[in-house]
Amino acid sequence: MKTIQRSLAEPEAESTKAPRRSRVSGMDRALQILDHLYTTGEPAGSYAIAKAIGAPLSTVYxxxxxLVERDMLxxxxxxxxxxxxxxxxxGLVYARSLDFLGEASHVMHELGREIGETVQICGRDGDHMVVLAMADGPGHFRVMSEVGTRVPLNWTASGRLLIGxxxxxxxxxxFRRSAKASPTEKAKTDAAALSELAGQAFKERLSIQISETDFLVSCVAAPICDASxxxxxxxxxxxxEHKVVANPDLYGNAVRNASEAIESKLGWRER
Structure with missing residues (x-):
């Protein structure tokens, strides 16, 4: 009998040690779908989404x-x-709750009226720069980026400042893991050179890029720094591009003054 009892007990012990098969909840799958669309930044078919997140097509359908019925998709x-x-x-409700974005957007619109050009507030999203807010200039010149646009950090003046x-x-x-060639092929990709540029731009509180992302388009950026x-x-x-080349000091001083104004409003800079 003892031998029989041991033989019956052994499989039971093994079963308790066997790892449980993890199940992905419906909520997790929904978030994976939303994250995939957010990360790629473009619409996709159900099959492509299922393949990208590694989920059964029937589940994704x-x-x-x-989510479509609930207007989430x-x-x-x-x-x-x-x-x-x-x-x-x-997103609108969340944005209204952020004191930073509210104050920054106010200064952004003031700068746009003063300088007569498009002004953006940008932040960091991992290895990318993302446009958080934007005020279009009054003229005919229009930029390709809009709120929510994400590009590699090495493509833009703002991207370099964000890790400066x-x-x-x-x-x-x-930069080693994130730097990519830009559409114009003018953006630097060497990590050491980019790091040096980022550090110097942050020290000077000014970064300028010319035609690195879009031909004939330039960006003049200044950092917004917290209390730390x-x-x-x-x-x-x-x-x-030609406006920056003709008068870099005008735009450089204007954007630095604007960043300092935001920092002062938020108590991050001594008045």
């Missing part, structure tokens, strides 16, 4: 249908899936 006429209007309304406060080794590590001295965002002027 069901979740997408439920939208289905375009050609069948592609994109973020829905409900998310936009949530970090130690040199950290900046190099960020870290760059939490930037304010930048986006304008035609």
């Amino acid at each position: 069901v979740i997408i249908d439920e 939208s289905r375009r006429p050609e069948g592609l899936i994109w973020l829905g209007p409900r998310l936009y309304h949530y 406060h970090l130690p040199d080794a950290e900046r190099i590590a960020v 001295g870290a760059c939490v965002a930037t304010i930048s002027i986006v304008l035609p």
Whole structure:
């Protein structure tokens, strides 16, 4: 009997040690779908989404249908899936709750009226720069980027500033994994050179890029630093290349004054 009891007990012990198969909840799948669309920045079909997040197509179909019904996602006429209007309304409410973005947007619009060009507030999203707010200039010149646009940090003046406060080794590590060739092929990709540019721009509180992302388009940016001295965002002027070349001091001084005004309003800088 003892032998029989041991033989019956052994499989039971093994079963308790066997790892449990983890199940992904419907909520997790929904977030994976939303994160995928946010990260890629473009509509996608159900099959492509399922393949990208590693989920069964049947499961993705069901979740997408439920999210579309609730306006969390939208289905375009050609069948592609994109973020829905409900998310936009949530974003508006969240944005209103941020003192920083409120103060920064006020200064952004003032600078736009003063300088007569497009002005943006940008932040960091991992290895990317993202446009947080934007005021279009009054003229015919229009920039390709808009609120929500994400580009690699090495492409823009703002991107370099956003990690300019970090130690040199950290900046190099960020650029090594994230630097990519820009559409104009003018953006630097060498991590050490980019780190040096970022550190110098942050020290001078001014970064200028010319035609690195779009031909004949330039950006003049200044850092917005919190009380600890870290760059939490930037304010930048986006304008035609020839204007910056003709009068860099005008735009440089204007954007630096604007960044200092935001820092003062938020109590991050001594008045």
